[in-house]
Each structure stands twice: as structure tokens, then as C-alpha cells.
Amino acid sequence: MEAIKTVTRNGLTARVFHDDLSESPRGLENMGAIVTTKSRHISIQEGNLSFTEAEKAIERDEVLGLPVYAYVHGNIALSTSPFSCPWDSGQVGFITASKEKVREVYGVKRITKQVRELALKGLKSEVALLGDYVNGDVYYVQVFNDKGDVVESGGGFLGEEALQDALDNMLGK
Secondary structure (H helix, E strand, O other): OOOOEEEEEOOEEEEEEEOOOOOOHHHOOOOOEEEEOOOOOOOOEOOOOOHHHHHHHHHOOOEEEEEEEEEEEOEEEEEOOOOOOOOOEEEEEEEEEEHHHHHHHHOOOOOOHHHHHHHHHHHHHHHHHHHHHHOOOEEEEEEEOOOOOEEEEEEEEEHHHHHHHHHHHHHOO
16 A cells, blocks of 8 residues: 655654545444435435425424535535535535434533534534545554654544644654
């Protein structure tokens, strides 16, 4: 397997690889449930709401939720905000979280405006992580000392930001 990137810092060398063995972030404990329309590009059915039910539940404020948009042009970009291209993008689904789940995650009895904003930010993050995963932006890092010995390794880093954080932690800033 060939490294896609090599970084040397503080007498250590990190080799970065695509992590083909990483599990989907949707297999982790998530606050939100994603439901999409059936398409050849992306089809997800989590939780017990259909696309139409999720839309209505969000409108009636029964759940917290955001639309999920996809831009398909080679890769699949996912977002909770619309893309500017009307031909290769559009809404494909929703991500929702029950109010019960939000209260559990944030350890509160009441969902205040601040908790609501945090929860929606969390849902956006879940969609972004899924986007990184479906596009193969998942990384594995091996760190070598100056003798060529592996001194640390780790994988499952989703996205460039997580990769940079891992490199900073492993190599120092």
C-alpha cells in the first residue's frame, strides 16, 4: 500500500494512507437518524420515519431535523445546505433527532434555544462525517522514528480536519 502523504516533524515521519477498513460513521452511536429517497447514489433508511414523515415531523416541531442535500459529480458531497448547481444536486433526505434523544445526549430536561442550536450543529456534523466516509476521505497513519521503527499508528480519521488533528497529536505541532 502506497502512502498518499508523508509528513516529517520533530524527528518523526508520518505516512498517511486511505483507510479501507474503517467502519461507517453511521454504525457508531449517533444522535440523528438519516432517511433519504431511494436513488442510485445514496439510499439510507435509519429510524422509523419515512422521507415524508420526517418532513412533516420537522414542520410540526415534533423532532429536530435538517434537510440533507447531495451534489453528485464524480464524488458525492453531502450537506445540510443546498448546493448552487441545479443539475447535479438537490435534496435527498433529512436527518432527524427525537427530542427525547436530544435531551439524553445533552443531559437536559428542557430543550432551550442554546441546546437546539447545539443539536442542529451536531446533526450537521453527522452529515459531514458521512460525506467524508462515502468519498473515501478516511485515513490511517503510521508514525516512524528516525530508525524506521513504527512508534504509533491509528486509523479511522474522517476528513482532512481529523487527519490534521491526528498528525498534530502524533507528531506534535
